[in-house]
Amino acid sequence: MDWQIAGHKKQIEFLENALKRGKLSHAYVFAGPTGVGKKAIARKIAHELLGSQADFIPDLLEIDGHEGIKIEQIRELIYKLSLKPYSAKYKVAIIDSVEQMTIEAANALLKNLEEPKPDTIIILITSNAERLPKTILSRCQKINFGPIENSVEASDEFYRIFRNNHLEDKLIAAYQIAELETGEIKNLLDSWLSVLQRELQIKASQTLAQKILQVMLSRKFLDQNVNVKLLLTNLMLNA
Numbered sequence: 001m002d003w004q005i006a007g008h009k010k011q012i013e014f015l016e017n018a019l020k021r022g023k024l025s026h027a028y029v030f031a032g033p034t035g036v037g038k039k040a041i042a043r044k045i046a047h048e049l050l051g052s053q054a055d056f057i058p059d060l061l062e063i064d065g066h067e068g069i070k071i072e073q074i075r076e077l078i079y080k081l082s083l084k085p086y087s088a089k090y091k092v093a094i095i096d097s098v099e100q101m102t103i104e105a106a107n108a109l110l111k112n113l114e115e116p117k118p119d120t121i122i123i124l125i126t127s128n129a130e131r132l133p134k135t136i137l138s139r140c141q142k143i144n145f146g147p148i149e150n151s152v153e154a155s156d157e158f159y160r161i162f163r164n165n166h167l168e169d170k171l172i173a174a175y176q177i178a179e180l181e182t183g184e185i186k187n188l189l190d191s192w193l194s195v196l197q198r199e200l201q202i203k204a205s206q207t208l209a210q211k212i213l214q215v216m217l218s219r220k221f222l223d224q225n226v227n228v229k230l231l232l233t234n235l236m237l238n239a
Contacts, residue, residue: 027121091119
């Protein structure tokens with residue numbers, strides 16, 4: 001299976017083997033710094049399990065917890081998980097920023113983790129696993145993800161995709177990079193500019209000059225209130 005995700009090679013291999021053997025855990029904690037691709041990997045697992053790459057999948061349930069997670073949200077999620085899958089074999093739930101749960105919400109989730117259904121998989125995403133109750137951590141398989149900005153392999157892979165002509169690869173990369181923090185995206189674009197400028201010094205060309213201009217414009221617009229995913233998609237398609 002081609003994950004099209006840069007970095008985290010060991011984690012991806014581990015999950016890929018579990019998928020192939022049908023040995024996925026009923027619950028995972030994806031722990032690591034913000035913006036390293038944890039959610040992208042969680043969604044990839046969901047898409048593989050549910051057999052769909054669509055933006056909307058009835059059997060994929062998500063909670064964005066950046067502004068907090070209340071017990072009502074967890075109760076609604078648990079209810080939906082109790083229903084039979086709509087069109088797939090499984091139901092998959094992804095809870096982002098799960099450390100933002102209230103105590104009541106955490107207790108409601110814990111009860112579900114203690115009595116998991118065989119056709120459900122829950123992925124908890126956190127940048128601060130220490131804030132999760134130990135009772136929840138003990139009932140999930142924890143996978144740690146390191147900082148992607150420190151991975152030379154990941155940076156090189158993104159740049160390779162940026163420079164090639166495969167449309168699908170570029171779109172996937174744009175969506176993955178959009179998951180990063182703004183500062184991390186800026187650092188990535190700065191590194192691209194540095195490499196492109198060195199290449200231009202070695203051999204000047206209009207194509208390289210155009211790529212540099214597009215990256216510089218994208219870097220500038222990041223400081224404004226823009227749709228980052230759309231901005232990066234445009235960069236990948238036009239540079």
